[in-house]
Amino acid sequence: MTATERTDVLIVGSGFGGAITAYHLAAGGARVVVLERGPWLTSKDFEHNFKLGSSYTRIFDFVVGDGMSVLGGNCVGGGSVVFFAALPRAPGFVFERRGSIGRRMWPAAISRDTLEPWYDRVAESIEITKQGWEDVSYSGGLWAAACRHAGRTANPVPAAVDTGSCTNCNWMMAGCRFDAKQSLQTNYLPAALSHGAQIRPLHEVQHISKTEDGLYRVHYNLVDDEDYRVTTGNGVIDAKIVILAAGAGATPVILQRSAPTLGPMPHAVGRYFSGNGERLNTAVFDEDRVREVLGLSHGDGLAYAANQIGKGPTVANWDRLDGSLPEYTRYSLEQLYFPPGLGTILAQAADGDGLAWFGVKKKEMLERWRSWLIIFQMIEDDNEGVFGPPPATGNADRISQQMLGVGRLQYHPTANTLRAWGLADAEVKDILERDGLATVTPWTNDVVGAYTVHPLASCRIGDDPATSALSDEHELRGHPGIFVTDGSAVPGALTVNPAMTISALAERAVPAIVRAARERGIEVSYGAPAPDGSVGGRRGVAGLIPILPRV
Amino acid sequence: MRPQTSDGYTKRTMTLEAFSDTIIPGERRFPGDRAVAGAASGGGAVAAGAVQLLEWDATGVTAGLDDFAALLNEHARAYAGQSGLTLDDSVPEFVALSFEDRTELVRRLVAPGHPEKQIWISIALFANMAYDSAAHMDTAEAIASGHPGLTAMGFALPESDGLWRFRDYSYGRPLAALHPDTTPSGSPA
Ligand SMILES: Cc1cc2nc3c(=O)[nH]c(=O)nc-3n(C[C@H](O)[C@H](O)[C@H](O)COP(=O)(O)OP(=O)(O)OC[C@H]3O[C@@H](n4cnc5c(N)ncnc54)[C@H](O)[C@@H]3O)c2cc1C
Numbered sequence: 123m124t125a126t127e128r129t130d131v132l133i134v135g136s137g138f139g140g141a142i143t144a145y146h147l148a149a150g151g152a153r154v155v156v157l158e159r160g161p162w163l164t165s166k167d168f169e170h171n172f173k174l175g176s177s178y179t180r181i182f183d184f185v186v187g188d189g190m191s192v193l194g195g196n197c198v199g200g201g202s203v204v205f206f207a208a209l210p211r212a213p214g215f216v217f218e219r220r221g222s223i224g225r226r227m228w229p230a231a232i233s234r235d236t237l238e239p240w241y242d243r244v245a246e247s248i249e250i251t252k253q254g255w256e257d258v259s260y261s262g263g264l265w266a267a268a269c270r271h272a273g274r275t276a277n278p279v280p281a282a283v284d285t286g287s288c289t290n291c292n293w294m295m296a297g298c299r300f301d302a303k304q305s306l307q308t309n310y311l312p313a314a315l316s317h318g319a320q321i322r323p324l325h326e327v328q329h330i331s332k333t334e335d336g337l338y339r340v341h342y343n344l345v346d347d348e349d350y351r352v353t354t355g356n357g358v359i360d361a362k363i364v365i366l367a368a369g370a371g372a373t374p375v376i377l378q379r380s381a382p383t384l385g386p387m388p389h390a391v392g393r394y395f396s397g398n399g400e401r402l403n404t405a406v407f408d409e410d411r412v413r414e415v416l417g418l419s420h421g422d423g424l425a426y427a428a429n430q431i432g433k434g435p436t437v438a439n440w441d442r443l444d445g446s447l448p449e450y451t452r453y454s455l456e457q458l459y460f461p462p463g464l465g466t467i468l469a470q471a472a473d474g475d476g477l478a479w480f481g482v483k484k485k486e487m488l489e490r491w492r493s494w495l496i497i498f499q500m501i502e503d504d505n506e507g508v509f510g511p512p513p514a515t516g517n518a519d520r521i522s523q524q525m526l527g528v529g530r531l532q533y534h535p536t537a538n539t540l541r542a543w544g545l546a547d548a549e550v551k552d553i554l555e556r557d558g559l560a561t562v563t564p565w566t567n568d569v570v571g572a573y574t575v576h577p578l579a580s581c582r583i584g585d586d587p588a589t590s591a592l593s594d595e596h597e598l599r600g601h602p603g604i605f606v607t608d609g610s611a612v613p614g615a616l617t618v619n620p621a622m623t624i625s626a627l628a629e630r631a632v633p634a635i636v637r638a639a640r641e642r643g644i645e646v647s648y649g650a651p652a653p654d655g656s657v658g659g660r661r662g663v664a665g666l667i668p669i670l671p672r673v
Numbered sequence: 674m675r676p677q678t679s680d681g682y683t684k685r686t687m688t689l690e691a692f693s694d695t696i697i698p699g700e701r702r703f704p705g706d707r708a709v710a711g712a713a714s715g716g717g718a719v720a721a722g723a724v725q726l727l728e729w730d731a732t733g734v735t736a737g738l739d740d741f742a743a744l745l746n747e748h749a750r751a752y753a754g755q756s757g758l759t760l761d762d763s764v765p766e767f768v769a770l771s772f773e774d775r776t777e778l779v780r781r782l783v784a785p786g787h788p789e790k791q792i793w794i795s796i797a798l799f800a801n802m803a804y805d806s807a808a809h810m811d812t813a814e815a816i817a818s819g820h821p822g823l824t825a826m827g828f829a830l831p832e833s834d835g836l837w838r839f840r841d842y843s844y845g846r847p848l849a850a851l852h853p854d855t856t857p858s859g860s861p862a
Contacts, residue, residue, distance in 0.1 A: 173808060174729070174808050213860075252859040255847045258848075275853070291836065351733075420844060431829075431841075440852045485713050488697075488804075523733065526795075569797075569798075618860075
């Protein structure tokens with residue numbers, strides 16, 4: 123008989139919430155095992171290829187729900203491998219939001235000011251480039267010029283992209299072949315490995331139970347490395363501390379499935395899901411007007427025709443990020459690139475009085491693809507997403523061998539959300555249709571519902587036990603020793619890209635996890651430097667942590 | 674050109690072609706092409722390989738294709754009945770519909786609330802992907818061989834090693850004033 127494997131800390135998921143905690147706990151001396159459902163690919167494996175079965179479909183996950191589809195990473199490094207690497211900090215007013223619960227959604231302990239030292243820790247750990255205009259892609263420049271023409275400002279967006287090695291290939295979603303994108307595979311994860319953390323790919327956690335001696339037992343399936351519909355085995359690991367970081371589309375599902383064995387879950391598990399208020403518009407530009415009205419031109423005499431070129435989002439309009447405006451009227455508008463397929467199917471062509479996502483007009487629109495500009499809205503939504511009962515395994519019934527599945531998330535936008543999208547749609551139209559520059563249409567929500575690459579809040583921190591699943595230290599209410607450090611912990615929409623805030627919260631959560639680990643007899647200390655050894659960020663938070671000194 | 678009577682050219686294939694052609698229409702492949710309605714110039718989803726993609730089991734829809742085709746033809750028969758149309762019975766019912774009627778029927782099937790919406794959406798997604806991303810082919814090869822979708826969209830050629838790099842990518846100059854409250858990290862305040 124073999125004894126059940128044991129570890130000090132078991133982490134589910136290797137994205138931001140998993141990698142950051144894995145690094146600090148391993149560096150502090152704990153035995154750490156990370157279970158990741160996706161494969162472990164590195165830059166040499168990242169192909170420029172849309173064919174099913176290439177790296178693009180292996181590392182990407184698309185879960186269709188009822189009214190909301192969620193896109194995310196499915197690999198070691200999680201969303202950081204497929205993401206666009208825009209890493210702005212969230213504006214101050216976001217932390218004062220009340221949403222629909224009639225009180226501040228965020229814990230009293232957290233504001234932009236108190237989070238700032240933790241943002242700094244992340245900024246020291248992930249190389250973020252404050253991009254200049256010379257780094258901005260043609261599409262970002264076009265968005266900036268159109269904003270200026272409409273009397274607005276526009277900002278290059280800080281991004282974890284090494285502009286020296288970036289080739290502007292825009293294949294970021296398939297993983298960066300050139301190691302220009304500073305994914306977690308370039309910082310926290312190798313540092314965690316060097317401190318002895320183990321990362322096990324193709325291990326999909328299903329549920330958690332408890333052992334007689336008070337440990338948590340984590341149950342996983344082994345996933346076939348080509349056909350994710352196939353399970354090749356299963357197993358368990360016992361741990362004193364469990365950190366859930368499977369992403370906001372998966373963490374609550376694991377907890378729901380664990381309720382029969384662990385006991386009732388807090389009400390807010392699987393509720394209050396936010397899509398970060400995402401919505402996309404496509405503008406199709408008139409190249410002559412770009413030249414005449416905006417005075418833009420580049421190589422070969424082209425005015426624009428450069429949709430394919432660049433590195434995801436490079437310029438955002440932040441004029442509506444104004445804390446004096448009422449909630450649900452504040453949003454950012456960011457230029458973006460989505461490749462064909464995910465980036466084209468939901469785009470709608472004007473067709474008679476209506477809009478059509480298929481047919482003759484759509485085909486004509488596709489023929490002008492090089493002149494497209496995609497604008498990404500991030501509004502304040504209403505946390506209206508709710509997860510139904512979990513599927514048999516994972517967080518979706520898988521349809522295709524990779525990438526595509528059907529999950530249980532229900533999202534029926536409230537009047538607040540719909541109004542905010544309406545405002546943002548109208549503003550994008552106002553900016554881009556001026557003087558005949560472009561024709562703007564929103565993506566359809568009729569095909570896969572709304573959609574998000576920024577799932578948040580499905581297991582959130584807060585002060586009020588009725589509307590938050592986690593304490594402000596990220597511990598699951600009623601289940602001591604289980605922590606959640608991924609996007610599901612973020613209380614609500616952020617009006618900007620979320621990874622920087624998810625990461626700052628994960629950094630902030632570590633000291634309390636270390637304390638809980640020590641209470642359970644694990645020899646671990648807090649206080650590791652940044653993955654590259656820098657210590658400025660550690661100094662910045664020293665005063666905030668009672669237990670900082672290394673033992 | 675495949676004659677429409679050959680054994681390989683089944684009722685199912687014709688039906689799937691007609692459905693795909695409704696999503697991204699194309700020009701007729703040969704005189705008398707019935708499945709492709711010829712509603713647009715240039716190749717559409719069918720010429721792009723929609724049926725090859727659907728018939729690849731990696732999609733997860735392949736096993737259902739017989740049923741989907743039969744179901745679609747049932748819907749077409751019912752549609753024709755409601756609209757008082759007489760269908761030419763030498764081709765599958767959906768194929769016998771005009772392009773406008775095919776479009777109207779597909780619009781109903783993919784509309785929110787239709788009980789089979791998910792089936793028709795997933796077939797439509799793959800028809801789309803055959804055209805706009807050639808998901809059944811290596812992308813570089815697809816472009817080199819003149820894939821109708823990627824070519825019509827103007828998807829650029831890769832470099833000789835099969836990777837994309839763009840040396841010219843920026844207008845290279847300030848194009849707007851920054852937001853006045855931008856913080857030193859480059860974030861909003
Ligand atoms: C195309 C795209 C572009 C994006 N661009 C940006 C951007 O520019 N800026 C930004 O801030 N954000 C961006 N995001 C969002 C960002 O990637 C996410 O917000 C972030 O990755 C979330 O971090 P996380 O820790 O919550 O989870 P994730 O990074 O999603 O990590 C969760 C991990 O858990 C794994 N997992 C899930 N279920 C299980 C299970 N049962 N067992 C084991 N492992 C499991 C997943 O495979 C995944 O690796 C983008 C996302 C996408 C999809």
